[in-house]
Amino acid sequence: MNNYPFGSNSPKSFNAYPRGDFDIESGTIRRTKKSRNSSFFLVRMIKSLANRLHYCYKLHPFLVFFVSLAFGVTILIVLSLYEHRYRMLRNYGKLDDGFGNYYPYAKLKNLVMVAGHSVYTSSTCGKVDKEDSWFLESYQKNPGQAATFLRHIKEGVENSARDDAALLLFSGGETRKDAGPRSEAQSYWTVAESKGWFGKEESVKWRALTEEHARDSFENLLFSVCRFRELTGTYPQNITVVSYDFKEERFANLHRSAIGFPESRFFYTGTPASSTSKEGALKGEASVRAQFQQDPYGCIGTLKKKKVGRDPFHRSIPYPNGCPEIEGLFRYCGTAPYQGTLPWA
Template identity: 80%
Template sequence: MNKYSFGSSGSPKSFQAYPRAVEFDLESGTTRRARKPKNSPFHPTKMINSLRTRLQYYYKMHPLLVFIIFLSLGVTILIVLSLYESHYRMMGSYQKLDVSSGDYPFPKLRNLVMVAGHSVYTSSSCGQADKEDSWFLESYQKNPGQAATFIRHIQEGVEIAAKDDAALLLFSGGETRKDAGPRSEAQSYWSVAEFRGWFGMEENVRWRALTEEHARDSFENLLFSVCRFRELTGMYPYNITVVSYDFKEERFAHLHRSAIGFPEPRFFYIGTPASQTSKEAALKGEALVRAQFQGDPYGCQGSLYRKKLGRDPFHRSIPYPNGCPEIEGLFRYCGAAPYPGSLPWS
């Protein structure tokens, strides 16, 4: 008797008791072909027609219910798409800022000193900064001593920054005057400070004095400077000090500060007087502008918005809020009520 190991090449072939594809009937002793399962063909057209017929039936039976279901479905889809779009846009903004804290130019500075610009310097020499004809002045600014008030603001900003080693000094103001050419208010102020040797504090202040060159009104002076601070330091300011005219204190310290929700104990205002010849007119004009901001805190409607457009003669693209994605909602918001979203400093 031959012995075969399992799996060996010489093992006997398996025996097929019954032919494949047939069934053996034990009672009759006969064979018959196995039944092949019926494959029901897929007919998408029939399925669609069937679904449409059912929907038409349900709509005839319950028209209001079907309408509500479809309306709810449509609204849900829109909400989901909106959330995804917002998410990916925010992620794109964060990817643009994918830098470590060591890559920011001024990561150790934590306080903001902002000097609001009021005019563009047009003279070829900064040695005449105290002359009115060296600045591009609007009709209401053409008063003796007006140029000196600009220099006073610049000097105040430098002196405040010099007393605070953790302060970043920003001159804020865009290219607001067409006839002055593509020169910004911020760069004008920085150039005057440079010519004046930073009022004897160059070594201490110059390296941390920069510009914000897109603001078109006082609210943007504040908001854009906060965003610029974030671009340069990687964080938002702990304290904010604003330098401007004394008659604008209510506008900055209350209206604008409240609009961005910044804590009052950490907000400081340094105001200097207007020239004697322009003081009365300045107070009247300020009362009007303040009333406009009370009704439109974000300057996004009506006369304030039109004025802002007029102060952008060269159609500069504003880069914000790319540099401060955490407050993108604040930049997009427009309403009479305070911004309802969360803020990094609140």
């Protein structure tokens, strides 16, 4: 007698039911679905997409070319913007990351900037409130003019004395050829020193410094922000500007807006012009303000020529080397507001 195994190949083996799971209650067979290979399916999708693109290219070659080119350029622009933003924020984030000891004023958070208007030319400091001790332009030769400079210096010192976290900067370059290679900023610092810092020497002197390259009011603000970064390793949380009261609109609106600094963190201390120069000062200010409205960054036309004229010793400006995060702002020249990323925005 032959013994046959009852395996799948046995002549006696048979399938009583079709392959699958038999449901006894319903009497139906549930077919087992074969799982798709996901990687194989993805390859087929890519091939299908490639075939469709190839077909479209044959029908409309120029259209496909320009669409592809536009898509590629868009991707490059987006990647470039994100890369620039990432690099800037990474650098900015590292300002206080282990480098605080390298910045002599790292603990100071706010900026008080006094805008310079003249160069002190006297060989002594005994007549700081006299006009003949200062180099004055024709429109500045008015009784009481020197006293207004002294008032600005005092206001800057007193503002700083009220804020222990403030860095005081006198701003102004070597703007007058006949005054010699002496800066407005250094002149103001020297006068403050001669006045004993108006009784605030111990509190203020150690954190009172200069920015000696600005040639106009916009540069007074922008350069001082960069100088603050050089000295502290970061950018000011708050800014206070000290100048004439009739220049408030120029500084607090035009210049502040041009650098994109928040209005809620910007403050202005204005002092009056001398009584004999007020009328002429207001007329001159209206003219300059109109020029900055047309040229917010002072980089074209009349404002640019004025800056060139205020650089008689052809000084090289070091900025923005000390504030690389806002290099784009320094390079920008246009009538519309700067659209780049700013650390304080």
